[in-house]
Amino acid sequence: MALVGNIRDFGLSDFLYLVDRGYKTGGLYLTHEQETALLFFEKGKLVLASRRPEDQEAELLVRLGLMNQAQLDTARQALSITSNGATITQVIIDQQIVERDKLQNGLMAHTEESVYGLFGWPEGEFRFEQNQRAPAESPTMPTPVSVENLIMEGVRRIDEWGRIKDRIASTDMIVKFVDQPGEKAKGVKLAPEEWRIFARINGKDSLAEIAQKTGLGDFDVCRIVYGFLTAGLVDVMKKPRPVAGTRGAQVAEPPRVKKSLVNRIINRIRGM
């Protein structure tokens, strides 16, 4: 079933996070006024992004200077006689028409630029067709790329508080690293200002305190931390409210209930 919505309400960064964490495969169709875009994902990683229909065709490889027309014709010929569900990218690599690295780097640069431009869209309808794959003739990247860097770049382009405040309600919130960022952290490329903040995260300081220590403005700190948050590197939490009559701050406990009372309610609801 398709997931539909508008990036005004559910941002592109949020959607990329969902695709990444859900290991989703499918095609994401975006429209904004007269513009369209199409992104294909395999198990949560991006394999193709195009802003124009012609960029979904193998001729893109010629336009990007990755091969000449004769090489493309050779690849197409080879693809037409394969019966194992191979893609043109696999054929190009298997037949050593173009080196894998050259193909990867050329397509990745094109793909990243295609996606970065989408973060400038203030709104736009999206539709995610699950399990849809790019056609075999489409110029997909040999190695699918993680979306964390795309998310970070998208967040760098945010210039208003609205979206940030959805996740970071105030500068009193505390930032901490997630328990297991795992592979996520390794692939993320940080700008110098982002490193300054990254190095100050200790699970105790609030965003306001980090801003003070780094000399950066509240907005910049929140925007950068929002990026870490969206990429799944950190969590933010409110400072616990102090509980009256106790020393130090702790989370307020709800009233304890007896198991027997809960069991009575369960039995009653089951019998309804």
Added chain:
Amino acid sequence: MQTVKMVISGAVNAGKTEFIKAISEIEVVSTERRATDDTKMIKKETTVAMDFGRIAIADDLVLHLFGTPGQKRFDFMWEILSEGMLGLVILVDSTRPETFRETNRIIDFFVSYRDTAYVIAANKQDRPNAWSPDELRLALRQPPHIKVLPCVASDRESVKNILLELLYVIQEKSED
């Protein structure tokens, strides 16, 4: 007579009134009035105070169900309703991603300061283009231990299932 309370919350038009109506033994006390703000665009009548339902557990025990007002201007009611509640159901309209941010705000309000037992009910699963519970978990950034459950608030069995799942969460936190 002992009374216990559960709170049913969610964004405007998430299905709170319908949810309580499906399970309450009394006719739901709903202070609905004509909507006067942008919620008019969503439905003609919307909850401006609260819904109240009741299930008699035994002669000496009653479960009250409170639906929170959907609109932001009634946020002050949430604090009052949350006092002493046994648990919380967060209803989400699975077909309207534009309400996910507001849902997150509601979750944050109810659970950030207290160890509230809660489940998320992914309502309107019978509609086309409903986001699945797994997708909602990711969209709402909920950790794996929080139950995100399929729900059709107009269906009594579905509502029963949500309440039972919440009660199992409460049961784990309760004392012998």
